[in-house]
Amino acid sequence: MTVQFYSTLLEIPPQLKAQALREYRKYPRPQEGWQYLLNYLVAKTVVNWLREELGGKPSISDTPTWQFVNGVKISLEGINLVVLPDESIDRASLVIPREWVEHPDWVGDYFFAATVDIDREMVELWGFCDYSAIKQATIDYQDQNYILDRSKLSCDLNLWLSYRQFNIPLAPKVVNSVPQLASTRVNNLTDRLALTSIISPRLAIPFSDWLSLLHERRALERLGLLRQGQRVKSVTNLRDWWAGIFSSEWQEPALSYGYALRGEEEKITRLRQMMFTTEGETVQLYILVSLTKKSQQEVGVLFQLLAPPDQRLPILEVAIRDAEGNTVITTATQGNESLLKLRSFSCTSGDQFSLVLQYKNETITEEFTI
Amino acid sequence: MVVRHDIVSKFCSYACFAEGKFQRWVLKARLKAEFEKLLAQSEEKLGEVFWSLYWFKRWQERQERIAQAHLEAYLQEPCYWAAKTFLTHVEGSNYSLADCFQMAAMETVKVLQHFQPAVGQHLAKYAQYSFANLLRETFRCQGEVDICTDWALLRKISEKTLRAALSQHSTVTIESLVLCWKTFKQVYVPKPGNTRKLETPDAETLGSLVQIYNSRILTASLSLSRLRDGSTALLWLQKCATAVRQYLHPAVTSLNIPLTEEGGELQDQLPDPQQTEDLTEVLIQLEAYQEREWQKQELKNCLTTTIANLPQESQQILAGYYQHHWTQKQLSEKLQLSQPTINRRLQKARQTLLQSLVTWLQQTMNITPSADILKSSADLLEEWLDQYYGATL
Numbered sequence: 172m173t174v175q176f177y178s179t180l181l182e183i184p185p186q187l188k189a190q191a192l193r194e195y196r197k198y199p200r201p202q203e204g205w206q207y208l209l210n211y212l213v214a215k216t217v218v219n220w221l222r223e224e225l226g227g228k229p230s231i232s233d234t235p236t237w238q239f240v241n242g243v244k245i246s247l248e249g250i251n252l253v254v255l256p257d258e259s260i261d262r263a264s265l266v267i268p269r270e271w272v273e274h275p276d277w278v279g280d281y282f283f284a285a286t287v288d289i290d291r292e293m294v295e296l297w298g299f300c301d302y303s304a305i306k307q308a309t310i311d312y313q314d315q316n317y318i319l320d321r322s323k324l325s326c327d328l329n330l331w332l333s334y335r336q337f338n339i340p341l342a343p344k345v346v347n348s349v350p351q352l353a354s355t356r357v358n359n360l361t362d363r364l365a366l367t368s369i370i371s372p373r374l375a376i377p378f379s380d381w382l383s384l385l386h387e388r389r390a391l392e393r394l395g396l397l398r399q400g401q402r403v404k405s406v407t408n409l410r411d412w413w414a415g416i417f418s419s420e421w422q423e424p425a426l427s428y429g430y431a432l433r434g435e436e437e438k439i440t441r442l443r444q445m446m447f448t449t450e451g452e453t454v455q456l457y458i459l460v461s462l463t464k465k466s467q468q469e470v471g472v473l474f475q476l477l478a479p480p481d482q483r484l485p486i487l488e489v490a491i492r493d494a495e496g497n498t499v500i501t502t503a504t505q506g507n508e509s510l511l512k513l514r515s516f517s518c519t520s521g522d523q524f525s526l527v528l529q530y531k532n533e534t535i536t537e538e539f540t541i
Numbered sequence: 542m543v544v545r546h547d548i549v550s551k552f553c554s555y556a557c558f559a560e561g562k563f564q565r566w567v568l569k570a571r572l573k574a575e576f577e578k579l580l581a582q583s584e585e586k587l588g589e590v591f592w593s594l595y596w597f598k599r600w601q602e603r604q605e606r607i608a609q610a611h612l613e614a615y616l617q618e619p620c621y622w623a624a625k626t627f628l629t630h631v632e633g634s635n636y637s638l639a640d641c642f643q644m645a646a647m648e649t650v651k652v653l654q655h656f657q658p659a660v661g662q663h664l665a666k667y668a669q670y671s672f673a674n675l676l677r678e679t680f681r682c683q684g685e686v687d688i689c690t691d692w693a694l695l696r697k698i699s700e701k702t703l704r705a706a707l708s709q710h711s712t713v714t715i716e717s718l719v720l721c722w723k724t725f726k727q728v729y730v731p732k733p734g735n736t737r738k739l740e741t742p743d744a745e746t747l748g749s750l751v752q753i754y755n756s757r758i759l760t761a762s763l764s765l766s767r768l769r770d771g772s773t774a775l776l777w778l779q780k781c782a783t784a785v786r787q788y789l790h791p792a793v794t795s796l797n798i799p800l801t802e803e804g805g806e807l808q809d810q811l812p813d814p815q816q817t818e819d820l821t822e823v824l825i826q827l828e829a830y831q832e833r834e835w836q837k838q839e840l841k842n843c844l845t846t847t848i849a850n851l852p853q854e855s856q857q858i859l860a861g862y863y864q865h866h867w868t869q870k871q872l873s874e875k876l877q878l879s880q881p882t883i884n885r886r887l888q889k890a891r892q893t894l895l896q897s898l899v900t901w902l903q904q905t906m907n908i909t910p911s912a913d914i915l916k917s918s919a920d921l922l923e924e925w926l927d928q929y930y931g932a933t934l
Contacts (some may be wrong), residue, residue: 177888177891178884179884179885179888180869180880180881180884180885181881182879182881192733195733201730201732202727202728202730204730205730205731208733254745258696258697258736259697259698259699260682260685260686260689260694260697261682261698261699261701261702261789262682262696262699263698263699263701263702264699264700264701266699288609288736289733289736290734290735290736290737293880293881301912305823311700313720313723313761314723314755317702318701320701322654325916326920328888329888329891329892329895329919330912330915330916331894333892333896333899333910333915336896337899337910337912339910339912339915362826370727370728370753371727482869487863
C-alpha cells in the first residue's frame with residue numbers, strides 16, 4: 172500500500188436505487204433486506220462502471236445468497252472480482268466472509284472494498300487486494316470472516332486497471348474442495364435454517380456444512396423463499412414417476428378429479444391439488460403434469476392448471492423458471508377460464524425447473540427435477 | 542517558517558509552536574553531537590538525500606530510536622507544509638496549524654513504512670504528499686464521526702478501531718464490549734433513509750441483543766460478563782461510542798502540547814549511535830536517486846506531452862487538485878460537475894499518466910511491468926505531479 176487515498180466514486184442512479192428498494196421490501200427480516208440491498212446496489216453499480224470503463228461483458232454471478240452473505244461476485248473475462256459492501260467510516264480493514272476464500276465456486280481473484288452510502292447515493296471503491304494478500308489476513312472464527320488490515324490493501328483503483336492493461340498475471344489460488352452433502356442432509360439443514368429464531372443462517376450451523384450447502388443452488392433458493400415466509404414444497408423428482416414411484420400428493424387424475432385420460436404407454440399424467448389462502452379467502456386449483464418420453468434422454472413436459480369442477484381459475488400469474496432462475500415460460504389467467512394449458516417443453520435427465528404461481532400477494536413455488 | 546539550510550539543523554532540530562503558529566527551530570543537543578561526530582568521520586561532503594537514505598536504512602534495518610529521531614526531525618518541514626497547505630484549503634476547520642502539524646507528525650512512522658528508496662524516491666517530497674493524504678483522510682473520517690449519532694457511529698466503525706479505542710480496559714471488558722457491539726450490529730439494522738441519524742434501539746431490539754449476547758458468551762473462550770438487561774446493553778454500547786469518538790476525534794486541547802517537551806525523554810532513550818559498517822547500499826540508493834534526477838527531463842517531456850493531450854477539462858481538474866489543492870468537493874462546485882464526475886475524470890487522467898509513465902519505463906529503461914513496478918510508478922507519478930504543479934517545499 173502507498174499512503175494514497177484515491178478512492179473511486181460511483182453514482183447510484185435514482186432508478187437503480189428505486190429498484191433496489193423494491194427488492195429490499197420483499198424481505199420481511201430487516202437483516203436480510205439490508206444485506207440484500209447493499210449487495211444489490213454494489214453489484215449493479217460496479218458492473219455498470221466496469222462496462223463503461225473496460226467494455227466487455229462483466230456478469231454478476233449467482234444471487235440466491237445475497238441476503239445471507241456480504242459480497243457479490245462479478246466475472247469479467249475469466250477473472251472473478253468479489254466486491255464487498257462496507258459501511259465503515261474508518262476504513263481500517265477489509266472484512267471478507269470465509270465463503271469468498273474457501274469455497275472453490277466462490278473464490279475471488281481480486282477483492283474490492285466498496286463503501287455504500289445510500290443517503291448520498293454513492294458507492295466508493297476505496298481499496299483492493301488480490302488473492303495472495305489473504306495470507307496476511309487474520310480469521311475471526313466467531314463471525315467466520317477474514318480480516319485484512321488496510322495497510323495490506325492498495326487504495327488506488329488505477330493500479331488494478333493498469334494490471335489488466337500490462338497483463339500482470341493473476342496470483343495462483345489454492346482452495347480445498349468442499350464435499351457435497353446427501354440430499355436428506357440438505358433438506359434437513361434447509362428446514363432447520365428456515366426457523367425464524369435464526370438471525371444469520373451462515374453462523375447457525377457448522378461452517379463446513381454451510382460451505383457444502385453452498386453447492387446446492389436449489390436448496391438455497393428454497394431457504395431464501397422459506398425465510399421470506401413463502402410456502403415452498405420440496406423438490407418433486409419426475410424421474411421416479413417412470414419407475415412408478417409417486418408421493419402421496421400426486422394423484423391419478425381419474426381418481427381424484429374424475430378426469431379420464433386416454434391411456435398411453437409413453438405418457439404419465441399426475442395431478443395435485445393446490446390451495447391459496449390469502450386475505451382470509453381460500454382458492455383451490457389443480458396442477459396437472461404430463462410427461463411424454465421423446466427419446467432415451469429427452470422428456471416432454473406439459474403443465475396444465477385446472478379449476479375445481481364447475482368453477483373458474485382465479486386470476487393468476489404463472490411462470491416456469493430454469494435452474495438459473497430465468498423465466499422460460501410466462502403466462503396469466505384472465506379469471507374466466509376453467510383450464511390453462513402452458514406451452515410444453517423438453518427436458519433432459521438432470522434438468523431442474525420450477526413452477527411459480529402467484530395469486531394476489533401469495534406465491535407458491537413447486538420445484539421439479541428430472 | 543524559516544527553512545533550515547545546514548545539514549545538522551535539518552536532521553537535528555524540531556519545530557516549536559506557540560499559540561498555534563510556528564515559532565522557531567529547537568536544536569536537540571544530543572542529536573547534534575552524535576550527528577556531528579558522524580559528519581567528521583565521513584570524508585566527502587554528503588548531502589541531504591544521502592543522509593535521509595542513511596538514517597532510513599538504519600531505521601528500517603535496526604529499528605534504531607536515534608535513526609527515527611533524525612528522520613522525525615528531517616520530516617518536520619514536509620509535515621509543516623502539508624499541514625499549512627491543507628489548512629489553507631479546508632473549510633471551517635477548528636484546528637490550528639499546530640494541531641494539524643501534530644496530527645500529521647503522529648503519522649511519521651506510517652509514512653516511513655511505505656517509503657521505497659529503491660525506486661529513487663526523495664524522502665521529503667514523498668513524505669509531504671503522504672502527510673497531505675493522511676490529513677485529508679483523517680478529516681474525512683472525522684467529518685463523518687461528527688455527523689453520526691452514536692448508533693450510526695457504532696454501525697459504521699470497524700472492530701479494529703473499536704478495540705484500539707477500548708485498549709485501556711481489561712481484556713474481559715474489551716471482549717465483552719466487542720461481543721456486545723457485534724451482536725448490536727447483528728440485530729440493529731438501519732432502514733434506508735438517513736443512515737447517519739439512527740435512533741436509540743428500541744426495547745425489542747435490546748431484548749434480542751441481550752438474549753443473543755448471553756447465549757454467545759457460553760461458547761466464548763474467555764468467561765465474559767453477562768448482560769443483565771436492555772438498559773445495561775444500552776450503557777455498554779454508549780461506552781463504546783464515547784470511546785470511539787474520543788479515539789477518532791481527539792479533543793483539540795489535548796493536541797496543544799508544545800512539541801519541544803519530547804526532548805527530555807529523548808535524551809534518556811538514545812542509545813550510542815553506531816556507525817553503519819557498510820555504506821555501499823546507501824550509496825547505490827543515492828545513485829538510483831541521482832540517476833533518476835538525470836532522467837527527470839526525459840520523464841518530464843513524456844508526461845507533459847501526455848497532460849497536454851488530455852481533454853481541457855481534465856487538465857483543469859489536475860491543476861485544481863495538485864496546484865491549488867482544491868478538494869474534489871471544491872472542484873465539483875467550481876466546475877459545476879458532480880463529485881463522482883470530478884472523481885472519475887481525475888482518476889482517468891491519473892490512469893492515462895500512469896500508463897504513459899509505465900510505457901516510458903518499459904521503452905527507455907527496459908523495465909518489465911510487474912505489480913510492484915506499477916505500485917512504485919504510481920508513487921513516482923504522485924510525487925512528480927505534486928512537484929510539476931508547484932508544491933512548495
